[in-house]
């Protein structure tokens with residue numbers, strides 16, 4: 049049980065149930081100074097109800113309360129201070145973790161409900177940028193956190209694989225491209241053709257007509273156009289998957305925008321039937337005045353569909369296919385206004401999951417002060433950043449632990465982990481500037497710091513030779529272990545909080561705190577010293593290892609056994 053719940057229950061019993069535990073739980077405070085207890089209850093909030101002085105209420109409660117679960121309970125002015133029974137408490141926490149292992153902290157709040165997560169969603173024939181990195185790693189971690197809370201996430205990569213730009217790309221490829229080059233290095237070469245198209249197009253505007261023609265052919269299912277488009281899509285996905293593999297992220301579906309082409313007419317008909325469409329300067333729109341939003345443009349004056357038309361079809365498809373408890377979009381904050389419009393249109397249409405549509409926005413990312421762009425100029429490619437990071441990790445390992453077995457594997461886990469953790473430890477909405485060297489430090493607020501703490505725990509366990517930690521009868525009650533134990537006990541509640549806020553940083557920050565507390569414990573305690581507490585200390589170390597590993601795993605970061 050949560051400590052606050054334990055206290056609330058004891059209080060409620062002492063008050064003969066006149067106040068329910070659920071109502072008391074939020075009133076319980078954590079005193080700054082532990083001489084005033086681990087938890088405290090302010091009695092002045094009951095003064096009016098009981099028509100008694102708060103001091104008197106505090107004394108009365110202490111007289112009646114069942115002290116069984118506490119070291120002791122005392123009245124101090126208008127407070128009841130609770131001192132947890134350290135031995136009993138630590139035994140409980142550690143026993144629970146050792147029993148539940150990586151299931152520790154799991155709950156069933158989601159009751160198996162489906163949650164669709166729109167994540168990563170890069171545009172084909174273009175490189176994955178660091179911006180897509182954020183969507184990928186935040187989405188992946190949110191999915192892990194949802195699973196831990198009893199939901200069933202469905203990760204959908206909503207690829208940008210449709211639009212007039214494919215007419216341009218086909219035109220450019222047929223003029224300057226060749227198959228071999230595309231096979232060798234698909235994304236870079238496709239980008240090259242596309243960039244060239246725009247350059248040449250400035251002098252030869254008639255190219256635009258050719259491109260428009262190709263897109264029309266593509267829309268009409270022309271064989272050659274479709275073959276090329278499919279091929280561009282395939283080679284792009286292959287290239288993306290190499291990066292996803294490096295990041296350790298997978299998807300349930302790759303239903304890109306084009307998947308919805310045959311469902312667009314249905315959307316327009318449905319909107320029409322519901323009387324939601326109107327005309328504006330030849331275009332077809334949904335008026336969103338009553339939401340204080342600009343109208344949503346559904347069809348251009350030439351009848352072409354738009355990004356939002358496909359997103360409406362997508363949301364309806366997800367609604368009908370999965371009956372989701374929530375429909376989430378992990379997309380940069382520059383699309384916040386857009387998702388308000390999307391939600392408003394779906395609400396007007398009466399789509400059931402519209403009320404549970406959440407845009408999960410995030411801020412911009414720069415690397416060593418450099419902006420990321422796919423249009424022109426300097427492009428920072430995610431793949432290169434990952435490789436650079438792995439290189440730095442390799443050097444560090446060569447410095448610190450040159451005899452480490454499977455060095456390359458560990459360098460990958462550390463290098464990639466540093467980037468993922470470096471992203472996720474920030475509250476999503478903040479802009480971040482990445483400094484690779486900083487993110488890879490083994491000291492400080494980094495992923496490798498947490499990985500290292502966990503590897504250190506494992507190394508102690510290996511040295512001890514213990515394999516069975518269940519028989520740790522003797523319990524810990526020293527001050528150093530106390531901080532660690534209290535943090536371990538916090539984990540299930542952090543798991544809930546991270547889920548309620550779609551905020552992986554809750555877990556990342558928690559893991560940093562636990563790693564720090566553990567390192568302090570390690571510095572102050574002779575863990576392997578032979579005495580009657582040794583087994584209990586090792587059981588604590590094992591518990592820390594389990595919870596650190598599980599925290600990292602919720603973030604999508606690996607835990608090397610040794611580093």
Ligand code: ARG
Nearest residue numbers: 166169170171206208359379
């Ligand atoms: N492909 C878009 C981009 O790179 C992101 C798509 C986000 N998802 C969506 N359902 N609109 O900006």
